[in-house]
Amino acid sequence: MTTKLDISDLLEHGKIQNELDLERAMIADRRLRVLSKEDPKYKVLRKKLRDWIEDYENKNWSTNSKISEEKIQDSDLAELIAERERQFIQNRKGLIRKKLKNLNLTQQDLGSVLGHNSKSYMSELMNGMSPFSLKDLIVINRLLKIELSDLIPTFLPESDQVRIKTSIDKLDNPKLKLSQDDFKLL
Numbered sequence: 001m002t003t004k005l006d007i008s009d010l011l012e013h014g015k016i017q018n019e020l021d022l023e024r025a026m027i028a029d030r031r032l033r034v035l036s037k038e039d040p041k042y043k044v045l046r047k048k049l050r051d052w053i054e055d056y057e058n059k060n061w062s063t064n065s066k067i068s069e070e071k072i073q074d075s076d077l078a079e080l081i082a083e084r085e086r087q088f089i090q091n092r093k094g095l096i097r098k099k100l101k102n103l104n105l106t107q108q109d110l111g112s113v114l115g116h117n118s119k120s121y122m123s124e125l126m127n128g129m130s131p132f133s134l135k136d137l138i139v140i141n142r143l144l145k146i147e148l149s150d151l152i153p154t155f156l157p158e159s160d161q162v163r164i165k166t167s168i169d170k171l172d173n174p175k176l177k178l179s180q181d182d183f184k185l186l
Contacts, residue, residue, distance in 0.1 A: 031129060038120070
């Protein structure tokens with residue numbers, strides 16, 4: 001299982017396709033700035049990401065492009081979602097580091113347990129550049145006693161919320177109900 005918190009989809013597409021991609025790319029750019037100090041290989045990825053950001057902004061936010069109220073609202077929502085994802089990753093990273101410290105273990109020790117011997121790959125996982133596998137998260141849950149809800153994001157994007165609500169409404173089953181809290185995005 002992967003989450004949308006990593007940038008793998010963006011890298012796969014080779015370009016920024018929407019406002020949420022843009023917000024995620026800008027957050028990833030900041031993470032890559034730090035990672036590239038540890039490992040120069042990230043400089044190439046960061047340059048590519050920055051080029052995509054510039055291309056998208058020139059195409060969609062230049063003085064020549066039409067900037068509607070809807071476009072601004074879409075951008076604002078994307079910013080909120082990306083920030084929520086960033087906070088989740090930071091909180092997860094903090095929880096893992098705290099538990100490791102209490103056990104006198106390093107991030108590399110955890111990497112060995114998970115079968116990830118590359119220091120840079122563990123850094124990518126911890127910083128949300130690459131996704132933890134479901135197996136990794138289960139091992140972290142059991143080994144470090146961190147709740148799964150603190151390891152796996154449980155918020156849903158608005159598009160999924162609408163799709164699920166529409167499907168439930170079509171089923172017209174009074175026993176199947178979800179409250180607004182069940183769908184909390186922010």
